[in-house]
Amino acid sequence: MSRSAVKPGECVVLGGPSGAGKSSILKMIYGNYRCDHGRILVRDGDEQVDVATAEPRRILALRGSVMGYVSQFLRVIPRVSSLDIVAGAATDSGVSQADAWARAERLLTLLNVPERLWSLPPATFSGGEQQRVNIARGLAADRPILLLDEPTASLDAANRAVVVRLIEEKKRAGAAVHRHLP
């Protein structure tokens, strides 16, 4: 891909066979993989940041307030409950504590994670449950850019529909953000 741009509220799909580099591109945007050449410009308020050359702490700041990333895999942190994982992702992006808890509960409910699991760390959950906690975490935050790497892979049809609905919700919120930022 030589040149590409994404606007607020827009959803771009990277398609292609496995091994084509779809995930690598997302990881480069997120700063997880390095770029050998080229630029990745991300708008943070009035500033444009080139992820390809930015300092680590600049990228961390972007991840805090601008870019979110959801993969299929949840990296489990010992002893942190599912509800805390999801709510923590929201507070990290600047959402208030009370709002974060409400969002976390709503997302876990919508994604059919049984309430009896909320207080447990996801280490012992099934693969599908872990994936849904991970998606809830990715969607709990308020960030203008959301990078989704096969978010619905291996989900059943009902849960896939929920994820699609939640992504639509995010797109509408993104469009609203656009109108406020000229």
Next chain:
Amino acid sequence: MMAKLNDKPLLSARNLGKHYGQRLGCRDVNFDLYEGEVLAVVGESGSGKSTLLSLLATELSPTAGAVNYRMRDGETRNLFDLSEAERRFLLRTDWGFVRQDARDGLRMGVSAGGNVGERLMAVGGRHYGRIRDTASDWLNRVEIEPERIDDLPKSFSGGMRQRLQIARNLVTHPRLVFMDEPTSSLDVSVQARLLDLIRGLVSELGLAVIIVTHDLAVARLLSHRIMVMRQGRVIETGLTDQVLDDPREAYTQLLVSSVLAA
């Protein structure tokens, strides 16, 4: 965790090096550390990471370079130009040092409460009751039952001793904490608990941390940035997940691929 992006570094190492006679400890180390940042220094034994930590904590004198530190009054000083009294004051108040072996970081003949209270007295705490209350509060925060306040660390398990070390170090609200392999002497399940505790406290208190570890999973869990050392030099540096997921140097690739899961 990111406070302001335009603030000044808390600590800057410039061309820092140490030779033990002819033998190289480390050389040409350059980095900036900002408040609230956790930097992991990784490498195999003999890579120079412990020498580097000792230099930064002013336990060793460098043979080259400087370490600039922004003091609480806002003034930036080269640590190796400080007087002995100034250096000691930093060590007791603004810094913490969590050692691999708790026996090096604790006073084994002094009670748990005494170990925590000692640091408070060093910064001018005089009121016995208040010191005891604060110590008890900190024991609680590191998940040691307050009833154990008068027990000696000798009677504590390895994990409890490490948690006591953490309480002792954090009670004075330092801005910078050095950690030297804090979990490597513990069982895996005890490690997880300690790591989680450290992770929580570091983000809650906004601490800057320099942690030396050979365990890449520890670096992954705790740090924002990583420096990979080999034969006394920093060979690769960057965001932790970037260095671990997309290592540039062949040596780092080897390190990453030789662990079970990081």
